[in-house]
Amino acid sequence: MCGIIGYVGPRVARDVVLAGLRRMEYRGYDSAGVAVVSGGALHVRKKAGKIANLDTALESDPLPDTGIGIGHTRWATHGGPTDGNAHPHVSCNGRVALIHNGIIENFAQLREELQGSGITFASQTDTEAAAQLLGLEVAAGTDLAEAMRRVCRRLEGAFTLVAVDAAEPDRLVAARRNSPLVVGVGEGENFVASDVSAFIEFTRFAIELGQDQVVDVTAEAITVTDFAGAPAQTHPFEVTWDLSAAEKSGYDWFMRKEIYEQPRAVADTLLGRFNPDGSLKLDELHIPEEELRGIDKIIIVACGTAYYAGLVAKYAIEHWTRIACEVEIASEFRYRDPIITRTTLVVTLSQSGETADTLMAIRHAREQHAKVIAICNTNGATIPRESDAVIYTHAGPEIGVASTKGFLTQVAACYLLGLYLAQVRGTKFGDEIAAVMNELAATPPLIQQVLDSLDPIIALAHQFAEQRSVLFLGRHVGYPVALEGALKLKEIAYLHAEGFPAGELKHGPIALVEEGIPVFVVVPPQGRDQLHDKVVSNIQEVRARGAFTIVLAEEGDTEVEPYADVLFTLPRVSTLLQPLVATVPLQMFACELATLKGYDVDQPRNLAKSVTVE
Numbered sequence: 001m002c003g004i005i006g007y008v009g010p011r012v013a014r015d016v017v018l019a020g021l022r023r024m025e026y027r028g029y030d031s032a033g034v035a036v037v038s039g040g041a042l043h044v045r046k047k048a049g050k051i052a053n054l055d056t057a058l059e060s061d062p063l064p065d066t067g068i069g070i071g072h073t074r075w076a077t078h079g080g081p082t083d084g085n086a087h088p089h090v091s092c093n094g095r096v097a098l099i100h101n102g103i104i105e106n107f108a109q110l111r112e113e114l115q116g117s118g119i120t121f122a123s124q125t126d127t128e129a130a131a132q133l134l135g136l137e138v139a140a141g142t143d144l145a146e147a148m149r150r151v152c153r154r155l156e157g158a159f160t161l162v163a164v165d166a167a168e169p170d171r172l173v174a175a176r177r178n179s180p181l182v183v184g185v186g187e188g189e190n191f192v193a194s195d196v197s198a199f200i201e202f203t204r205f206a207i208e209l210g211q212d213q214v215v216d217v218t219a220e221a222i223t224v225t226d227f228a229g230a231p232a233q234t235h236p237f238e239v240t241w242d243l244s245a246a247e248k249s250g251y252d253w254f255m256r257k258e259i260y261e262q263p264r265a266v267a268d269t270l271l272g273r274f275n276p277d278g279s280l281k282l283d284e285l286h287i288p289e290e291e292l293r294g295i296d297k298i299i300i301v302a303c304g305t306a307y308y309a310g311l312v313a314k315y316a317i318e319h320w321t322r323i324a325c326e327v328e329i330a331s332e333f334r335y336r337d338p339i340i341t342r343t344t345l346v347v348t349l350s351q352s353g354e355t356a357d358t359l360m361a362i363r364h365a366r367e368q369h370a371k372v373i374a375i376c377n378t379n380g381a382t383i384p385r386e387s388d389a390v391i392y393t394h395a396g397p398e399i400g401v402a403s404t405k406g407f408l409t410q411v412a413a414c415y416l417l418g419l420y421l422a423q424v425r426g427t428k429f430g431d432e433i434a435a436v437m438n439e440l441a442a443t444p445p446l447i448q449q450v451l452d453s454l455d456p457i458i459a460l461a462h463q464f465a466e467q468r469s470v471l472f473l474g475r476h477v478g479y480p481v482a483l484e485g486a487l488k489l490k491e492i493a494y495l496h497a498e499g500f501p502a503g504e505l506k507h508g509p510i511a512l513v514e515e516g517i518p519v520f521v522v523v524p525p526q527g528r529d530q531l532h533d534k535v536v537s538n539i540q541e542v543r544a545r546g547a548f549t550i551v552l553a554e555e556g557d558t559e560v561e562p563y564a565d566v567l568f569t570l571p572r573v574s575t576l577l578q579p580l581v582a583t584v585p586l587q588m589f590a591c592e593l594a595t596l597k598g599y600d601v602d603q604p605r606n607l608a609k610s611v612t613v614e
């Protein structure tokens with residue numbers, strides 16, 4: 001949500017900034033802008049719509065070549081997506097240009113105060129209040145970094161701010177509170193950005209800014225302080241992936257590429273986390289085993305796809321550990337006054353590590369003295385930094401807005417955590433844990449097998465390209481898979497899609513079934529109580545009412561054949577691990593159908609990749 005980049009160095013800042021904005025397009029945006037400093041003045045271009053509109057504006061009215069610039073892709077909150085509301089915002093005295101990610105909660109009060117003292121506002125944004133305050137400070141002679149600190153002390157809410165001053169052609173300043181910002185450390189050049197993908201082309205060395213810090217950046221120096229001006233501790237890190245991981249590599253969409261990366265992503269998530277004898281080793285879990293043994297409740301908090309991964313995890317964790325496990329949508333969590341004690345373990349799932357709802361939920365949990373373990377894909381992001389321990393998913397950058405490898409690797413990491421807890425607490429024998437672990441370790445080639453057999457799914461997307469409504473059914477861990485299949489279709493193909501527990505259908509939703517409606521059914525492997533047979537009955541129920549049934553069942557399952565209009569066979573895995581193979585065809589169905597409809601699969605309307613506002 002909102003992409004931010006700033007550059008100081010010998011290159012043409014405009015080009016670096018535009019390239020960075022393109023790499024962050026995946027975050028979601030509806031306007032874009034750039035500002036550079038040259039000849040003692042600010043030069044700003046900004047346009048509603050895609051970066052292509054900004055490119056056109058720059059062609060007719062070019063920016064000067066200069067080594068300092070800032071750029072922004074905006075996802076509208078306060079004020080619509082217009083040219084005027086696009087960032088950067090310039091203070092009315094012409095001194096500073098400023099970009100912002102987040103929400104300034106006390107902007108109305110600041111605006112009123114500033115207007116009262118004669119300041120004219122040019123936009124409806126909350127951001128402009130910060131730009132005006134900063135402009136006043138520097139015009140009064142305050143040093144730029146100190147001016148930024150003073151402004152930050154007056155702001156409430158979440159913000160990343162980056163600013164340049166017309167009178168300082170070699171320097172930019174940035175600040176962060178509750179919103180991401182990383183500094184890219186080059187040789188004789190430096191960067192600031194919302195995420196490393198913006199500057200990975202130029203450097204893999206980065207510094208993660210902490211909460212409430214201001215950074216003063218020139219081509220040669222980076223100085224970090226807290227909001228009071230005291231020198232601050234920073235966290236340098238080296239990015240482990242390279243530019244190719246942030247590019248499409250011949251695929252039409254990042255989403256499709258990321259679907260195909262899943263065998264590797266799951267393998268990397270499992271890598272180094274179990275011993276040859278099948279026992280688990282989660283060295284990064286710096287919570288004493290003693291404490292893990294004392295846990296009497298687990299609460300998983302997450303949003304969207306990550307929440308569905310949490311629903312899968314619940315089945316596995318409860319089965320292996322016998323600890324009660326709740327799963328909660330993060331945005332609901334703290335408002336219901338959840339029962340949390342020192343013996344509650346909160347597990348948070350977040351691909352981006354910046355989701356504001358999830359962040360607020362874990363802060364609430366920690367205030368109540370719960371231990372928090374984050375399962376996250378983004379090194380050094382806010383959520384893992386504010387948790388007691390973290391299990392990184394190692395999926396590589398996920399750029400398509402619709403999460404795919406994020407989901408599979410979150411599920412895989414939850415299995416690791418569940419098995420580890422079972423090991424520590426002794427709720428499973430070592431050989432039982434080893435058996436599951438060995439099966440889990442063997443899943444990447446099976447995911448590949450699914451990827452190699454997706455032709456029938458592609459054909460179905462063509463068959464149903466004009467369809468208005470699609471249903472997904474599952475039971476047990478197949479239920480969250482159904483929810484995830486429906487979410488993928490909603491978000492990228494804009495279809496009415498619903499996921500249901502198959503047994504719940506007769507209590508209402510079956511009324512939605514009409515002649516020809518496609519219904520995907522995730523059938524559990526045979527052999528677990530009557531689960532399989534129940535689902536077979538559910539397929540018959542919808543088919544009897546005219547549904548076109550697309551049945552996902554394990555190979556060799558002949559029992560479902562008579563009831564499947566299309567049968568897609570899944571490799572054999574045990575029930576709890578089935579989401580790792582069953583989700584993949586549903587991801588591809590959505591990706592292909594959205595492609596056929598001509599939609600922007602990687603950047604669906606109204607959505608942002610990293611949702612940094614509550």
Ligand code: F6R
Pocket residue numbers: 303304305306307349350351352353354355358401402403404406487491609610611
């Ligand atoms: C759906 C999707 C979202 C995210 C959700 C949480 O495809 O991507 O539902 O899963 O916004 O995001 P993270 O995992 O970054 O916290």
